[in-house]
Amino acid sequence: MAALYEGYTLCGLVPSQNLFNSGIRGIEAERDGDHVIxxxxxxxxTLYKVSDQKPLGSWTVKQGQTLTCSVVYNSQTKEYVSVADxxxxxxxxxGDASLDKAFKATVTSDIWRVHCLPGGKPVVLFQRGAVRLLDSLLAAPQQPIEEVLAQEETIRWSTDLMADSQQFVxxxxxxxxxxxxYLQRLNPNTLHRYRLEREEPGLFPLSFCATCRDEHVCLLYLYPNGHMYHSEVSMRGLGADEGAKALPLPRIRLLGLPVSEGVLEAATALVLDDAHVAVVGVPHPSAGTGKNYLCIWNTNFQTVQAGKEISGKIYGQLWTYSNKLFIPHGKTLSVIPYECLKVSLASALGKLRQRESEVSTAPASVPSWNNILHGEKAQPSTVETRKSRTSRRFRSLSCLTMDQVLALIKTAPVEEVQKEVEGLLSRTDLQGLQPSVGQIASTLVSRSLADPAFYTQSTLVQLVRTQSLCHSVCPDLVLLALERKDYFLCQLCLQFFPDIPEVVTCACLKAFISMPDVDAEKVSLEPDGVSFMKSLLAREDDQVGLQNGFSPALHDEDRSEPLVGSHAISQARAEDKEKNSTPSEQICPVSLNKAVLINEVLLTPYSGGFLLPHLKDLSSQHVVLFLQYLHFLYRKYSQDASSQMSGVRSPSLTQVMDWVSLLLDAHFTVLVMTPEAKGLLLSFHRFVKSQVRLVSELGKIEGGLKELCNLKVKDDVGQYSIEVIELL
Structure with missing residues (x-):
């Protein structure tokens, strides 16, 4: 997953008169990630401190002179290096106020660029392909420079890399x-050539980007038709020069970016990490034409992870330093912070926060990747389930093809659609049907959104139960269920969809909390969640225990010393029972069915950074009610550890406290100013203090046990002895 955050302006620009040039030749990192040149x-x-958005120094060459490459910073000598004319x-x-008194040297051949890696030595690349270390060049500025390139060959792009303690240009x-x-190694000095494959006639790469990964130089390049390619060169086999021979460089197409009209003119792609690429100048897939966007694409799953509209003209320039993107547009140089989380299949589907019992009981009907990729046959089931018996009963209902069923969904009445879809699902292997389930669901949802009189609740439930659907395949399904107040379908989607976005999760939470209790009691829900809540509500209120060293009864008052011994605990329980003779905190603040639906939200995978902005949309009334319910669960779990039932749809204490933390972060000011929340906040505060006290006491015990282990045991203590062990 990735995110683009609110950007800010670093400086203004003075674009060239033809408006094809931003006026920036380059941006380089300086002493740290917060300083750029x-x-x-x-x-x-100009030297800028990025976080303060202000210049720290500026230098200008004389009238008539021109800076012909971007200035770099030599971190070893704390000096700047530039090339003029x-x-x-x-x-x-x-510290130098003017460039007039700065050291300067004139060389014999035109320079293309000076490169300098953080902690490395500056390297000079000449326009004719020769490479020199800056120190060796300045030792003899008038030394002859060889020509590496052919007569009509010109450099289009360059960079430098550090791999395995070796520097490459x-x-x-x-x-x-x-x-x-060209791959130029400096020590030893070797040069290797690789020829890129040609694209369509007349199409040349718009941008290049190179990174080093696992002893490979990875090259990324973008063409005007939206094709993005990836090539790799292994550095292990680099030996001596291979003369003028250029080896063919294989390529892999990573992405086919959308191109609205014609071809791309000013676009660039920049590698952010192993799985994310920032792209500017390419239309957003879901936006109209005529708008400029900065997008972060996931190359593993070929999806847009984040997008931000950019105002003004795009010049096809983009730099990144310290998780910040620098992009010139219009008359502004903007800085846009970003974040890319570690990418895996699990993170792409959602941050799964399941207990081991839930993982162990994962449904076996989901096909494995080996089955999908290699066509391996799944092990046949020897037990005929209720679903298989239903499938056998409806096997002869329909003989329509998939295309015929999709066409029928668009026009036929509800009863006929339900019959044909059910017949199609019954006569086809679910694992082989998985790609088609998404088409059926999307077609049903599209018609339901367009036609208020059309809604096939039972068919949608059946499609979700196949476990071949996810939110990415049919993104409007959950919103349709909320619109039709089909909370049973919402519950199933929350259970079976591992990739529900945080904004949809918050929409479900808001709908569940605001639902009238009368309407909630009419909803039929999955039995596991209902049985858990019935069991939780039926437990005796005076049943008090210790959970993680904490009992709410023992800490309703802020005692300076902990109670010790079973007699003290019993006395505290008796006192607390008198205090809580009217236990408003023991009464669930919401109805049973509403609590079941809220529990499904608590169990839904999420990422805190993406959930917080949407959680702030809850009203103060809903926030207090939600916090009261979380407090109810926390009290129940603290009193009785067995309240957390394994094998059923029940949130854990850790999940409850995570949501409490999120709610406090999102609505801290509202909760502090709300009288109804005061008691809840004090109760949670006592819980935190008790946990701190518990950890402190455990630390003392740990220290004592270590001292006992370190004591030397005497081999011969005689027939009778008294030994005193003192722990300091």
Whole structure:
């Protein structure tokens, strides 16, 4: 998963008159991730502190001179390196007020760029392909520079990489439509060439990006038709120079980005990590034409993870440092923070927070990846379940094909649609039907949204129960269920969909809390959740126990010393029983069915960073009611550890406290100012204090046990002895 956060302006721009150039030649990192150097395309360079959005220093070359490559920072010497008019190298530090007195040297050949990695030495790449360390070049500025490239061959892009303690300069050239990747190793000095495959006639790469991963140079490049390719070069087999021979470089197409009209003109792609790519200048898949977007794509699953509309003209430039994207657009250079979470199949489907008992009882009807990819046959079931008996009974109901059923859904009445879909599901293997279940569900949902009189509740429930659906396949299903107040279908979706977005989770929570109790009692729900709540509500209120060293009865008053011994505990229980003779905290603040539905929300996978903004949309009345219910669950769990039943749909104490923390983070001011929440907050505060006290006491016990283990035991203590052990 990935997210783009609210951006801010670093500085203004002065674009060129033709509006094809942003006016920025390059942005380089300085001493740390909060300092960058912005090089103007003409004469000036400015040092910015990003978090403060202000310049710390600025330098300008004389009138008539031009900075011809971006200025870099040498972290070893704390100096800046620039190139003016392709041949004049200047070096200065932050304390220098003017470039007139800075060190300068003129070289014999035109320079393409100076590269410098953090902690590395500056490297000079000449326009004709030669490479020199800056120190060796400045030792003899007039030394002859060889020509590596052919006569009509020109450099289009370059960078430098550090891999396995070796420094590489990577650059790409173009000659008559052919592009060649050059890989220059500095120590030992070797050069290798690789020829890129051609795209359609007349299409040349718009942008390049290179990273180092697992001893491979990974190249990413984007074409105007939206095709994004990935190529790798292993550094293990790099030996001596291979002369002028350019080896073919295989490529893999990572993404086919949307192109609205014609071809892309000013677009660029930038690698953020192993699975995420930032793209600017490419239309958003769900947005209309004429809008500029910055998007983060997941290359593993080929989906847009985050998108942000960018105002003004896009110049096809993008840089990233310290989880911040720097993008010039219009007359502004903006900084947009981003976050990319570690990507796996589980994280793509949702942050699963299940107990071991839930994982062990996962339904066996979900096909494995081996079955899907390699066609391995699933083990046949020897037990005929109720679902298989139903399937056998309806096996001869329908003989329509999938396309015929989809066409029928769009026009036929509800009864006929239900009959044909049920017949199709009964006569087809569910594992082989998985790709088609999404089409059926999407078609049913589309018609239900367009036609208020059409709604096939039983068919949608049957499709969800196949466990071949997820929210990504049919994103409007849960919202349709909320619109039709079909809370049973909502419950099933929350149970079976592992990828429900946080905004949909909060929409379900709001609907469940605001639902009248009269309507809630009319809903038929899954029996597991209902049985758990009935068991929880039926437990005796005076049943008090210790959970993780904490009992609410023992800490209703803030005692300075803990009670010790069974007599003290019994006395505290008796006192607390008198205090709580009217236990309003022991009464569930919501009805049984409403509590069951809220429990499904508590069990739904989520990511806290994405959930918090949507949780803030709850009203103060709903927040207090939700907190009261969480407090009710916490009290029940604290009094009786057996309240957390295994094998049923019941939230754990950890999940309850996680939601309490989220609710406090989202509505802290509201809760502090609400009188009804005061007692709840004090109760949770006592719980936290008791946990701190418990951990402190456990630490003392741990120290005592360690001292006992360290004591030397005497081999011969005689027939009788008294030994005193003192723990300090």
């Amino acid at each position: 912005v090089t103007n395309s003409t004469r000036s360079v 392709h041949k004049v190298v200047r070096i200065w530090n932050e 990577v650059f790409i050239t173009e000659q008559k439509g052919d592009h060649v990747l």
